[in-house]
Amino acid sequence: MPRRRPTGFALLALLLGANTFAGMVTVEVKTTAGINAADAVIVFDPLDATPPPSHDKAIIDQVNKQYVPRVTVVRTGTEITFPNSDRIRHQVYSFSKPNKFTLKLYAGSPPTPVVFDKAGLVVLGCNIHDHMVAFVGVVDSPYFVKTPASGSAALTMPAGRYRLRVWHPNEIDAAPPREIAISAEPMTIPLVIDVQGASTTVAAWPE
Amino acid sequence: MALRTRIALTFLLLLAAVLAAALLAVSETNRRNVERDAGLRLDAGTQAFARLLDSNRRQLTHAAHAVAADYGFRDAVSTNDTDTLVSVLENSGTRIGAAMVVLTSLDGEVLAASGSQFTPGMRFPLPPVRMDSVDGDNASGFIVDNGRIYQLVAVQVSSPLPVAWIAMGFELDAAAARELAGITGLNVTLSVNARGRRADTVSTVPVEAIRRDDVVTRRIELSQSNDTEIAAVLSRSLAEARAPFESLTRALFLIAAISLVAFALAAFWLARNITRPLQDLTRAVDRMRDGSYDVTLGVQRPDELGVLAEGLQLMQSAVHSRDRSIRRLAYEDTLTGLMNRTAFGASLGEALAGAEGARIAVAVINLHRFRRINEHLGYSVGDAVLIKMAQRLAAVPSVQSAVARLAADQFAAFARLQDADSLQAWGTSLLVALEGPVFVEAQPIDITATLGLALAAAGAVSADELMRCADLALERARREKRPLALYEAALNPAAPDQLSLLGELRHAVEHDELRLFFQPKIELSTLRVVGAEVLLRWQHPTRGLLGPAAFIPFAEQTGFIRKLTRWTLNRAIAEAARWQRAGKPLALAVNISADDLGDARLDSRIAGMLTQHQLPPPLLTLEITESGFIEDPTRALALLDAIAALGVNLSIDDFGTGYSSLSHLARMPVHEVKIDRSFVQGLESDLEFAPVVRSAIDMGHGLGLKVVAEGIETEAAALRLRNMGCDIAQGHLYAMPMPLEAFETWLEGRVRVPVIAVPVDFPVEDLADTVNLAAY
Numbered sequence: 014m015p016r017r018r019p020t021g022f023a024l025l026a027l028l029l030g031a032n033t034f035a036g037m038v039t040v041e042v043k044t045t046a047g048i049n050a051a052d053a054v055i056v057f058d059p060l061d062a063t064p065p066p067s068h069d070k071a072i073i074d075q076v077n078k079q080y081v082p083r084v085t086v087v088r089t090g091t092e093i094t095f096p097n098s099d100r101i102r103h104q105v106y107s108f109s110k111p112n113k114f115t116l117k118l119y120a121g122s123p124p125t126p127v128v129f130d131k132a133g134l135v136v137l138g139c140n141i142h143d144h145m146v147a148f149v150g151v152v153d154s155p156y157f158v159k160t161p162a163s164g165s166a167a168l169t170m171p172a173g174r175y176r177l178r179v180w181h182p183n184e185i186d187a188a189p190p191r192e193i194a195i196s197a198e199p200m201t202i203p204l205v206i207d208v209q210g211a212s213t214t215v216a217a218w219p220e
Numbered sequence: 221m222a223l224r225t226r227i228a229l230t231f232l233l234l235l236a237a238v239l240a241a242a243l244l245a246v247s248e249t250n251r252r253n254v255e256r257d258a259g260l261r262l263d264a265g266t267q268a269f270a271r272l273l274d275s276n277r278r279q280l281t282h283a284a285h286a287v288a289a290d291y292g293f294r295d296a297v298s299t300n301d302t303d304t305l306v307s308v309l310e311n312s313g314t315r316i317g318a319a320m321v322v323l324t325s326l327d328g329e330v331l332a333a334s335g336s337q338f339t340p341g342m343r344f345p346l347p348p349v350r351m352d353s354v355d356g357d358n359a360s361g362f363i364v365d366n367g368r369i370y371q372l373v374a375v376q377v378s379s380p381l382p383v384a385w386i387a388m389g390f391e392l393d394a395a396a397a398r399e400l401a402g403i404t405g406l407n408v409t410l411s412v413n414a415r416g417r418r419a420d421t422v423s424t425v426p427v428e429a430i431r432r433d434d435v436v437t438r439r440i441e442l443s444q445s446n447d448t449e450i451a452a453v454l455s456r457s458l459a460e461a462r463a464p465f466e467s468l469t470r471a472l473f474l475i476a477a478i479s480l481v482a483f484a485l486a487a488f489w490l491a492r493n494i495t496r497p498l499q500d501l502t503r504a505v506d507r508m509r510d511g512s513y514d515v516t517l518g519v520q521r522p523d524e525l526g527v528l529a530e531g532l533q534l535m536q537s538a539v540h541s542r543d544r545s546i547r548r549l550a551y552e553d554t555l556t557g558l559m560n561r562t563a564f565g566a567s568l569g570e571a572l573a574g575a576e577g578a579r580i581a582v583a584v585i586n587l588h589r590f591r592r593i594n595e596h597l598g599y600s601v602g603d604a605v606l607i608k609m610a611q612r613l614a615a616v617p618s619v620q621s622a623v624a625r626l627a628a629d630q631f632a633a634f635a636r637l638q639d640a641d642s643l644q645a646w647g648t649s650l651l652v653a654l655e656g657p658v659f660v661e662a663q664p665i666d667i668t669a670t671l672g673l674a675l676a677a678a679g680a681v682s683a684d685e686l687m688r689c690a691d692l693a694l695e696r697a698r699r700e701k702r703p704l705a706l707y708e709a710a711l712n713p714a715a716p717d718q719l720s721l722l723g724e725l726r727h728a729v730e731h732d733e734l735r736l737f738f739q740p741k742i743e744l745s746t747l748r749v750v751g752a753e754v755l756l757r758w759q760h761p762t763r764g765l766l767g768p769a770a771f772i773p774f775a776e777q778t779g780f781i782r783k784l785t786r787w788t789l790n791r792a793i794a795e796a797a798r799w800q801r802a803g804k805p806l807a808l809a810v811n812i813s814a815d816d817l818g819d820a821r822l823d824s825r826i827a828g829m830l831t832q833h834q835l836p837p838p839l840l841t842l843e844i845t846e847s848g849f850i851e852d853p854t855r856a857l858a859l860l861d862a863i864a865a866l867g868v869n870l871s872i873d874d875f876g877t878g879y880s881s882l883s884h885l886a887r888m889p890v891h892e893v894k895i896d897r898s899f900v901q902g903l904e905s906d907l908e909f910a911p912v913v914r915s916a917i918d919m920g921h922g923l924g925l926k927v928v929a930e931g932i933e934t935e936a937a938a939l940r941l942r943n944m945g946c947d948i949a950q951g952h953l954y955a956m957p958m959p960l961e962a963f964e965t966w967l968e969g970r971v972r973v974p975v976i977a978v979p980v981d982f983p984v985e986d987l988a989d990t991v992n993l994a995a996y
Contacts, residue, residue: 106291108298108379138380140291146380214326215381 049164080147134218265404305332320389513540556610564624590629751807837867864889897931
């Protein structure tokens with residue numbers, strides 16, 4: 014988590030540098046039960062401009078036979094490193110079509126990072142620990158955020174038209190993406206998601 | 221029913237009843253046990269079946285999980301290449317022995333299939349799979365595919381999140397059913413009811429078998445969807461369940477049959493053991509009843525039967541001794557120990573019946589004057605004399621076993637003789653044995669015996685007849701005062717007819733065949749009628765009119781004369797009374813035989829008749845032969861005195877021929893004497909008789925008696941008699957004996973000697989006895 018924050022800032026700086034009419038957007042995600050929803054992924058796809066490809070790096074650690082973080086959002090082309098903080102070996106695989114790969118059993122640092130170069134949802138698993146699941150949302154847009162435990166997150170982006178996508182692993186009956194205009198004024202977007210889905214299923218990735 | 225059979229049957233029936241009850245109870249219990257056992261087995265089997273299926277399911281699920289978790293498999297699934305998928309499914313199926321492997325999307329769309337009729341794109345019937353889903357990632361159920369039944373398990377394929385279902389079906393085929401059957405101990409039938417059409421797919425028994433009545437079944441629904449129903453039917457044959465019990469029942473029946481037979485034999489044996497001695501005893505008692513008392517009861521037992529046998533043995537000897545004493549009383553003379561009359565008769569009868577060719581001689585022995593011994597010396601002396609005489613008689617070798625005492629002073633003996641000539645010698649030997657004085661208390665007592673002898677060829681006559689012959693001979697010997705007389709036919713003219721004659725004579729009295737004839741008595745001096753003698757004739761139905769000689773001697777010998785005399789007296793008195801009532805009294809004379817004087821009640825009988833008919837006694841005269849006094853003059857005289865006291869006249873008949881002494885004559889209360897006809901007839905032919913007749917007449921007159929002559933046939937004789945002083949005459953000269961009517965006619969115009977007679981009343985002791993002649 015501490016490594017992610019610089020990324021956010023870099024992105025923000027980039028956006029601010031390119032467009033001085035940047036607006037600050039706060040999203041507040043609550044479940045239908047009124048609870049703040051964590052791990053919700055909110056993506057603003059700019060409709061007026063094509064963002065440049067990214068060469069970001071990200072890390073998904075393996076701690077106590079869990080992927081940390083469980084949900085990750087990255088820009089297309091991001092290298093993700095899978096360190097193994099457990100004293101046991103882990104395997105990492107993905108049968109997801111966008112980014113299929115396999116890391117053979119290893120301990121400690123993995124031999125190479127994996128480049129996620131196709132947009133879409135990637136489900137990661139460990140061949141020897143079936144319950145280990147991690148989700149990686151790969152998006153082309155640089156404007157996205159994953160909600161913390163408070164369900165509320167803020168980001169800045171140039172004013173303009175965007176396509177708003179909301180995804181949560183356990184969401185059901187997800188609302189389809191919608192267009193939204195972002196002004197230079199700060200704004201708050203309240204979002205309500207239904208997260209009563211079973212833990213063994215995963216919500217469809219809104220393309 | 222014989223006791224033996226009854227005892228045996230009773231026990232047999234009891235045993236049969238007990239056995240039947242036991243068998244029934246066992247059968248019933250068996251039946252219930254069979255049902256209960258079958259039910260229990262079925263329940264247990266059903267549980268086991270369910271567990272087996274569940275266990276299968278678990279194993280298969282684990283296996284399916286293993287397949288689903290296989291990385292290579294997941295990798296293959298992720299390729300989404302149908303051919304690859306099918307080959308992977310085949311491979312996986314082979315690995316865990318699943319006949320059918322189907323991969324579906326999470327929605328149930330078939331992605332790939334192996335070993336089934338499903339093809340990609342079809343919908344896999346997931347509802348049944350989900351039906352008993354236990355976990356989120358696996359499910360199980362049953363499915364029919366291509367007519368086969370599969371136990372289906374489905375697990376999710378995760379990579380790592382669920383992406384698909386892999387369903388693996390294991391066919392429940394005949395081998396599986398057999399295995400299930402083997403473990404559950406039940407017959408297993410799996411049936412499918414698809415769209416109302418029922419099919420028994422797999423069964424370990426012929427399907428008809430489970431539809432029978434003696435099968436118990438449990439049905440387990442394995443799967444039920446809208447149009448398909450899969451069920452397992454577990455069945456158990458009652459017959460099979462019954463088999464062990466049936467062998468037990470058979471064994472019981474066998475035991476029952478054997479025990480019945482054994483018991484029957486034992487019961488019969490036991491019953492026989494009881495009844496055989498009873499039969500022995502019965503036979504012994506039968507023999508005793510027949511008079512055999514030497515029966516030895518062969519029953520020697522320590523039980524009740526033995527006691528009974530012992531009791532019977534004692535009873536036998538007691539009965540025997542009593543029988544002996546009764547026989548002694550019945551057949552033995554208690555004083556002398558000789559046979560009595562009955563025994564002698566029987567013994568003689570046996571001898572007569574059995575002595576072929578031999579002749580049987582019978583002697584009837586009378587002790588002379590024995591009565592006097594009793595009277596003068598006392599009965600004890602008399603008894604002693606009798607005993608001595610019996611001993612003497614019994615000592616005669618020829619008569620040892622056949623000596624009897626018949627009456628007070630009468631003995632009898634019989635012997636087998638080879639010829640008739642030795643009869644006299646045998647009789648003499650008896651006399652010799654008996655002669656000689658008998659000493660009683662050192663006092664010599666002279667006693668003589670008189671013997672009547674009779675001889676018969678064996679089988680010719682009865683014992684009774686032979687003894688009567690001997691009796692007749694004895695009578696003659698006594699009459700003739702000889703020590704011994706032989707029976708001769710002359711003694712009994714009608715000998716062959718004797719018995720029938722007696723019967724006829726009785727018949728004659730009862731049927732009024734006897735007739736009274738009357739012969740008048742004429743007073744010689746005046747020729748007036750003084751009375752008549754009543755004579756008896758027999759109007760025999762076949763032989764015509766018989767004179768007295770034809771039946772009177774016989775009647776005297778047999779004792780029937782007394783009845784005849786009573787009959788005659790009664791009729792004569794009745795006639796005389798009739799005349800008396802008619803005013804024409806006439807005295808009637810009735811003959812009394814010597815035997816009649818033995819009737820001690822003769823006087824009272826006569827008195828009774830006189831009273832009954834109201835006849836003055838002087839109109840009745842009794843004519844008595846001299847021989848009547850011989851036997852017991854004292855008694856005879858007493859009787860005559862009594863009769864004379866009634867006022868009845870007495871006359872001595874056959875005067876001059878008898879043996880009576882003049883002293884007796886003088887003492888007798890008679891009114892007249894009747895000179896024997898032999899004198900009168902001699903008077904007519906031989907003049908030498910005249911003095912004898914005259915003396916007799918004079919003697920009569922000398923004794924103060926009237927003298928009557930009978931048998932007068934000529935005037936000359938009548939004249940002589942009148943000259944000799946004879947008072948009254950009787951004979952053909954005057955009149956033959958005539959029947960009543962003829963006599964009454966004859967009397968007409970005759971002058972009678974007037975009679976003044978008045979009826980006299982006598983005390984009558986026994987009137988009925990005198991008149992009831994028909995009873996003889």
